[in-house]
Amino acid sequence: MKRRDLIKNITLTSVGLATAQVLPAQTENIAAGKPKKQKSNYGRTPDEVKRDEKLISETFFTPGEMAVITKLCDIILPAEGTSPSAVQVGVPAFIEFIAKDMPYQQVPLRGGIMWLENYSRKLFGKSFVAITPANQMTIVDAIAYPELATPAVSAGVAFFNLMRDLTLTGFYTTEAGFEDLGYVGNRPNNWEGPPAEVLKKFNF
């Protein structure tokens, strides 16, 4: 499938905010932090509807911060084969929502971005999103491997762990994530145990 078809496909089969239709090039849309308004349809109480509407109407990250988040999401989970990237399925917008929904995540996220920006300026004189891809990867490689990283960058390691966590959760809780994982549940069926060949494989 060509990339463009693929993207069309996602928007057709996906629902609402969680899979906001965003191309990597359209980061301004994400940066605006205003995902498409979704009418909740999963048994919310009136108080919950009010709370969610309020959160969705607010913006937490600045456009600059959103650009960093988007770049990191793209590095953590790029598209592969027919499976879209984290950015294509709207993970940056999901992270924006989580920051508003879980205030305890705000300082680690915002502070982590600040740490990264500062580190990037020290090393390469510019914001993380403005340096060359090769330089971006130099920084990422320094903080992406907790057991190899130097103590001097431990704050960056913690931030990258958090970004990896949120990106994986954000991606695998979308339709594209279900597909990549091969999750075939959440539908009526008649459970008769694991398939015979699976049981046989383990001698059960």
Add this chain to the structure above:
Amino acid sequence: MTFQIKETPEIFDVVIVGSGAGGGMAAYTLTKAGAKVCLLEAGSYYDPADPQYITQMKNPWESPRRGASSTRPFGDFDAAYGGWQIDGEPYSAVKGTEFHWFRSRMLGGRTNHWGRISLRFGPNDFKRGSLTGIGDDWPIGYDDLKPFYDKTDKLIGIFGSVENMFNEPDGIFLPPPPMRLHEHFIKKAGTNLKIPVIPSRLSILTRPINNERGSCFYCSQCSRGCNKYADFSSSSVLVIPAMKTGNLTLINHAMVREVLTDQATGLATGVSYVDTKTMAEVSVRAKRVVLGASACESARLLLNSKSARFPQGLANTSGVIGKYLNDSTGASRSGFVPSLMNRDRYNEDGVGGSHIYSPWWLDNNKLDFARGYHIEYGGGMGMPGYGFGMGMHNNNGKYPYPNGEKLPAGGYGSRLREDVNRFYGAHIGMAGRGEPIPLETNYCEIDPGKVDKFGIPTLRFHYKWSDQEIMQAKHMQDTFEEMIIEMGGIPLGNKPGPETNYGLEAPGKIIHEVGTVRMGDNPNRSALNKYQQAHDVKNLFVVDAGPFVSQGDKNVTWTILASAMRTSEYIIDQVKANKI
């Protein structure tokens, strides 16, 4: 707001407070027998089949937080309106002690999202005092409750297997669902270690039992409430059918303040409640009062129903109300099973809960703690939700890829997709649920000077585990580790040791609180007689877990249901005999 006290014109045969397991069963049994019943529920209406409440079968992306627990403690899709803390309805604990109190404010109470683990107490569970010299006997035995367990099984439906274990009585069971793959692993490990692993006993319809309710279609989401009514919720299985009799007046948003009494006769005359929508005070008159507000809430109501005739609170001449509060113990451990990596994919949702469990299998006379526990198991290829894939850097450096290569922990890019895929379904969990020793020193009481937003005095708890529960948790941890290793698995994290009481959960956290309105034969030591009828006030009954003298190592709700049915039938008999 109005300060005028309204009174309903009708005098009901019975007024019931609370629509959970106990209140729901009382409403069902009494209305079916023709009684005119008023059911007061503090929370809102709820029907798991009404689209406006449905969370079942929704996908994680329909929630902007992907099902995280920001507003509902067990996640966005869980069918509980309430939680450990409710705005404007506080409680506290005496310094140095701890108790966590989970409340759901909705029709059906906590039975909409409960685990459906439906175990009978066994014969020994009613006789702990005489059998072990620790604790007290119940005023009734298993034989008194057995007919009501049987009727509850038939009325509500439960699956399980006949095992003929003395203290784990069999019920009238529908067929249990076959095991999932990891459950086969657990069963095999249990067999090797001589730990019994048997089919779960859950109130889920694996076969249809009547025309009002469908049967299970294996979505694994009972905690979201079943729109086919294929699992037990008090709302769908008891209260809604009770409404269909035409004998039930259900009033939602009715927060009961106290039980009203006639000072001359000492009898209950009804209750007064706050309409939570308008804050108006309303009183409901009835010939009998039944409390099913949950153990701690029923104790609170009685303690708050003070009058000149009942200065210590209603039905509390013994002073026992609030005391002997006890919750199950709980401790857990998880493990990673390398041979479950790179699994074949198929739909493994199954029913909402584990398909297996381990009933207590040892003799406490040979152990350094006095009571047993059972084990609940988790694992499988479940639906991703918030939290899925997190903590990958703790695991992905440890195991080689199929080509034999190992990569440093963490990382990014396509290896992460492979990591998520290879680890999916390879984690298992074990949780022990044990019997605590009920102690007089563990109690709830009215918190001096504190009220909730309705002006109702609130509860203060005083609860500490004893060495009995701590040693039991230690044994759980040893068992979990043995089981995980026997499965070929790797126990995760550090083994909880004495510094954390061996991972023993804080009191209240297992949500099986019982014992606050004790029943017994001696009115000086108990509030209720063996029919859960107040010694002091013969037209007042309690049908939640408040009356329970102890709780076995079994989750308590099936016993709440059976004993509420027994008390309701007793009320009917007493009315027929003109005694109340």
